[in-house]
Structures are given as C-alpha cells and as structure tokens.
Amino acid sequence: MKxxxxxxxxxxxxxxxxxxxxxxxxxxxETVDPEADRLALQAYYQKRFxxxxxxxxxxxxxxxDPDSRKQWDALMEFPPYEFDLEEGEVLFNTPFxxxxxxxxxxxxxxxxxxxxxxYWNSEEGTVKTLEQEINECRVENxxxxxxxxxxxxxxxxxxxxxxxxxKPFEIDIPENDPRALQAYLxxxxxxxxxxxxxxxxxxxxxxxxxxxxxxADLPGPTLGHPTHFPVVRSKWxxxxxxxxxxxxxxRDTRSVPIPAQDEQFRKLEYFQTYMSNGLPVNGxxxxx
Amino acid sequence: MKTTGKLLAAALALTAxxxxxxxxxxxxxxQRALYGKGHEFTFEGQTYTTLHPEELEAMAxxxxxxxxxxxxxxxxxxAQSAEVGNEWRDPARYIKQARAALAQEQFQQAxxxxxxxxxxxxxxxxxxxxxxxxxHNAVPE
Numbered sequence: 001m002k003x004x005x006x007x008x009x010x011x012x013x014x015x016x017x018x019x020x021x022x023x024x025x026x027x028x029x030e031t032v033d034p035e036a037d038r039l040a041l042q043a044y045y046q047k048r049f050x051x052x053x054x055x056x057x058x059x060x061x062x063x064x065d066p067d068s069r070k071q072w073d074a075l076m077e078f079p080p081y082e083f084d085l086e087e088g089e090v091l092f093n094t095p096f097x098x099x100x101x102x103x104x105x106x107x108x109x110x111x112x113x114x115x116x117x118x119y120w121n122s123e124e125g126t127v128k129t130l131e132q133e134i135n136e137c138r139v140e141n142x143x144x145x146x147x148x149x150x151x152x153x154x155x156x157x158x159x160x161x162x163x164x165x166x167k168p169f170e171i172d173i174p175e176n177d178p179r180a181l182q183a184y185l186x187x188x189x190x191x192x193x194x195x196x197x198x199x200x201x202x203x204x205x206x207x208x209x210x211x212x213x214x215x216a217d218l219p220g221p222t223l224g225h226p227t228h229f230p231v232v233r234s235k236w237x238x239x240x241x242x243x244x245x246x247x248x249x250x251r252d253t254r255s256v257p258i259p260a261q262d263e264q265f266r267k268l269e270y271f272q273t274y275m276s277n278g279l280p281v282n283g284x285x286x287x288x
Numbered sequence: 289m290k291t292t293g294k295l296l297a298a299a300l301a302l303t304a305x306x307x308x309x310x311x312x313x314x315x316x317x318x319q320r321a322l323y324g325k326g327h328e329f330t331f332e333g334q335t336y337t338t339l340h341p342e343e344l345e346a347m348a349x350x351x352x353x354x355x356x357x358x359x360x361x362x363x364x365x366x367a368q369s370a371e372v373g374n375e376w377r378d379p380a381r382y383i384k385q386a387r388a389a390l391a392q393e394q395f396q397q398a399x400x401x402x403x404x405x406x407x408x409x410x411x412x413x414x415x416x417x418x419x420x421x422x423x424h425n426a427v428p429e
Contacts, residue, residue, distance in 0.1 A: 027424035037427070044428040192423040194415060197376045197408065201419075203426050256375040264373070 032185045034173055034274055041275050045223050048210070057224030058282045064211050065218055072286070081158060081232040081284040084239040088159030091152055096141040102156065105137035114164035114281050118270050119172065120180035127183050127266040131157055131241055148260035149244035154230040158239060161230065161283035169227065169281065171274040187271025190264055191222075196253025202268075205249075217288070226273045228285030235288065242269060342410070346403035350395035358399050359386050362406035369409050374416040379405040 026032040042054060049064045056063040062072040092110065095101045103109035117130040131153055135145040146153040173180045194201045205214065206222040229242040236244075243260035246268065250257035258264055310318075312331050319329040320338040327338045342362075348354045366379040382405035389398035 027427065040428045188427070189423055192426045194419045194423075195374055197378065197412075199415060201423070201426065207426070207428070251377070254377040256370070256377060256380070258373065 027185075027189070029178065029182055029185060032181060032188070034181075034184055037188065038275050038277060041223055044207070045210075045221060049221075054223075055279060057221055058227040058276075058279050060220035060224060060228065060285075060287065061211065061218050063224070064221060068218060068288075075286055080234075080286050081230075081239055084155045084232065085158055085162055085284060087152075088155035088157070088162075091156050092159050096138070096143050098141050100141050102134065102137055105133065105140065110160055111163045112167060114161045114283065115167040115169045116171070118266060118273060120174055120177065120183060120270070122174065122177050122180070125179055126263065127270045129243075129261065129266055129269060130160060131243070132261055132266070134160075148241065149247070150236070150238055150240045154239040154241050154244075157241060158230045158284035161281055164281040165283075166280050169273060169277050169279055171270070171277050173274065183267045184271055184274060186264070187267035187269070190268045191271055196250070196255035198253050200253045202249065220287075222272065222275065224276050224279050226269060227276050227279050227281055228283045228287075230283060231285040231287045233287050239284065340403075340407050342403040342407040345406075346396075346399040348399070350399055352390070352393070352395060355386070355390050355395045355398040355402065358402040358406065359383060359390065362386070362402045362409060365406055365409035365413065369412040369416065372413070372416050374412050376408050376412045379409045379412070381405075382408070 026036060045052070045057065046054070052063055059069075059072075062069040092102050103111075107113055114130060117133075118127050120126075121128045131148060134153055134156055135148075139145055146156075173184050175181075191202045194204070202222070205219040206225065209219045210221040211218050226242055229245070230239050231245075232239045233245075241260065243265050246265050247257045247260055315329065315331050316336070316338065319327055323329075323338060325338050325340075325343060328335055329338065330336070342358075345358055348358075362379065363383050366375065366383060369375045369379070382401045386398045386401035386405065389395075389401060
C-alpha cells in the first residue's frame with residue numbers, strides 16, 4: 001500500500017512538474033512579468049555572446065558577427081537611407097491641403113517621440129504604432145492614407161525616428177489597464193508560437209537561431225530588433241517598415257501572411273519593443 | 289528522508305518511462321521517413337501502412353463526385369486553419385489546382401491535389417494546437 005501511495009505521489013509530481021516550471025516563465029495574465037522577461041532576454045544574450053555590450057544589440061547581427069560587421073561598416077560610410085531620410089523630412093514638413101501638417105498631430109510636433117512607440121491606447125483599447133498614427137493624421141486632415149509597408153510612410157517614419165536617435169526606448173505597459181498586459185502577453189505568445197509548413201516561430205530564428213546560418217543568412221538577435229526600423233534592406237532595394245519585415249518572416253515560414261498593421265503584428269511590436277526598453281533609438285538603419 | 293528518496297526515484301522512473309513510450313504518431317512518422325508511403329508496420333500488435341488518411345481517400349474511385357467531395361473537405365479544413373490564424377501557404381494553391389483539374393475531368397489528379405491540401409491543412413491545425421500548448425517552453429528563464 002505504501003509503495004502504491006509513493007508511486008501515485010511520484011506520478012502526480014512528474015505530471016505537475018512541467019506546469020510548475022511553466023508558471024515561472026509568466027505565460028498567463030496572472031503570472032506574466034514583462035520586466036522579468038526583458039532581463040531574462042538580456043541575460044540569455046549576455047551568456048550566449050559574452051563581451052558584447054547590451055547597447056550594441058541595436059546593430060542587430062552586426063553586433064555579434066564580426067565578419068558581417070566589417071561589411072556593414074563599409075556600407076555605412078555612405079548610408080543607403082540618406083536620400084530617404086531627406087525625402088522623409090520634406091514629406092513631414094509639407095503641409096496638407098488644409099494647411100495643417102504632421103507636426104499638428106503629434107506630441108512635441110512629432111520630434112523626438114519615436115522611443116515611445118508603440119504604446120497602449122486605453123481609450124481605443126489597442127496598441128498604436130507610429131506608422132498607424134501617421135496615417136490617422138493624414139485621414140483626419142482629409143488626405144488619403146499611405147500604403148503601409150514601403151515608400152512615403154517608411155520615409156516619414158524614418159525621419160521621425162532620426163529625431164529620436166540616442167533616446168532610450170521607454171515602452172510603457174500601464175498597470176491600471178489589464179488589457180495592456182494582455183496585449184503584451186499576446187505579442188509574447190505570438191513571438192514564441194511556431195507556424196507555417198516549416199514549423200518556425202520568430203524565436204526559432206531570432207532567439208535560438210541568432211547568428212546560426214539559415215542557408216547563407218545569419219538571423220539577427222531579437223534584442224534590439226525594432227530599434228533601427230525603418231530600414232533599407234539590400235534584399236528589398238528600398239526602405240521598408242517593421243511590419244513589412246514581419247510579413248516577410250511570415251512568408252518565410254510558408255504561412256499565409258497577415259496584413260501589415262494587423263492587431264496581431266501591433267501586439268508583436270509592442271512585446272518586441274518592450275524587450276528593447278533602455279536601448280537607444282538608432283533608426284533608420286541599413287541591413288542585408 | 290527514505291520516503292522522499294523513494295518518491296523521487298518513483299517520479300524519475302515514471303518520467304523516464306513516459307519519455308520512452310512512443311506514440312502511434314511517432315512510430316508512423318518514423319516508418320514513413322524510413323520506408324516511404326505504402327510500407328506495412330506493426331504497432332501494439334496491429335498492422336498498419338504508412339499512408340496518410342488523405343492518401344487513402346485519394347485511392348477511392350476517381351470520379352467527379354469523389355473528387356468534389358475530397359476538394360470540399362480539404363477546403364473546409366483549410367478554412368478552419370485560416371479561422372484560427374494558422375493557414376499554411378500551400379493548401380489554397382493545391383485546392384485551386386485541384387478545381388482546375390476537376391474542370392478538365394482529370395479526376396485522379398484533382399483527388400491527389402486535394403489530398404495533399406487536406407493533409408497540410410490537417411497538420412496545420414495539429415501544429416496550432418501543439419504550439420498553443422507548448423510555446424512557453426521556448427521562453428528564456
């Protein structure tokens with residue numbers, strides 16, 4: 001009888017142990033701890049790539065792969081986004097037909113605010129991104145919205161990011177609105193969820209797969225991922241937004257992509273940018 | 289102390305036993321990977337073949353009704369995977385190709401394509417459930 005009891009207790013212990021360890025990771029609304037997540041992610045990378053300063057992660061793969069860094073340093077002698085940046089400034093300062101401009105829609109005239117995006121909007125009950133508010137500004141002033149992924153919206157966003165360079169990201173998750181924490185958790189779940197025929201999650205390539213070859217590509221680390229967007233990618237041949245990249249990643253897993261600025265992608269951006277809190281804005285950037 | 293030791297030993301033994309036991313799916317996938325489709329194997333005393341259920345469905349008589357039924361059932365599963373936000377790239381393509389084959393009365397071709405779509409849609413739903421239950425295991429502590 002005693003042996004049976006022992007075995008039953010042992011069985012219960014072995015079945016409960018995965019739940020106990022899962023609870024520590026914070027994967028429910030009751031247990032999720034964004035700050036613990038952020039520190040755990042930093043610790044993961046510090047252990048994985050010792051000696052790389054945290055602030056250098058804003059440079060993506062170039063922070064952790066010396067060979068790629070040499071090529072990138074050469075590329076950055078004439079940054080490929082400079083024309084886009086200049087055009088973005090002109091677009092930002094060109095008044096709408098009604099005489100108003102982007103500066104009228106944003107805090108501080110839209111200057112030096114990139115580090116606060118995305119943010120949780122309690123009134124609307126949703127995550128708002130910078131690109132989303134650029135387009136909302138246009139619509140409110142009688143202009144047509146811009147396409148989400150490339151072109152003018154990326155250029156305007158690039159200019160706005162440039163005015164925040166050096167400012168540390170300060171993404172806030174308001175404690176008085178549990179929907180914000182839920183949005184963060186949804187974004188976190190999205191990041192770690194496998195999808196597509198290739199059965200890959202964002203984390204497979206950009207956490208465990210950081211600096212591990214996928215054919216000829218070296219995926220960058222997720223820490224610091226959103227800091228340098230919008231980016232000019234050599235593969236694209238032009239400037240694009242973070243959500244353009246998200247959509248590309250989605251396709252790479254052989255999934256049917258969800259559209260740019262979809263709520264799921266905005267939550268993902270909320271999670272990812274929170275992970276980079278404290279790191280400086282360095283957008284726009286240039287990548288392979 | 290003695291009881292705690294026994295308890296831990298029992299837990300470890302049970303965990304090891306659970307870890308070693310192969311499911312039907314694992315055995316099927318292993319046999320399929322090793323020998324391809326149509327190979328016979330035994331699991332817990334029963335004989336099976338390494339054919340997916342959809343491949344068995346595609347072996348039905350190639351006619352319009354069977355092809356249409358297979359396309360419809362494949363599209364229903366694809367729609368389910370889209371509903372949960374986990375639709376894979378190819379099922380919709382295969383279904384489109386299957387419909388084109390059916391329009392040209394290439395019934396076997398239509399059934400083969402629909403079976404492929406249905407298999408992928410089914411596995412995408414399995415992936416969705418599995419990933420929902422296990423995603424947290426990848427989060428750094």
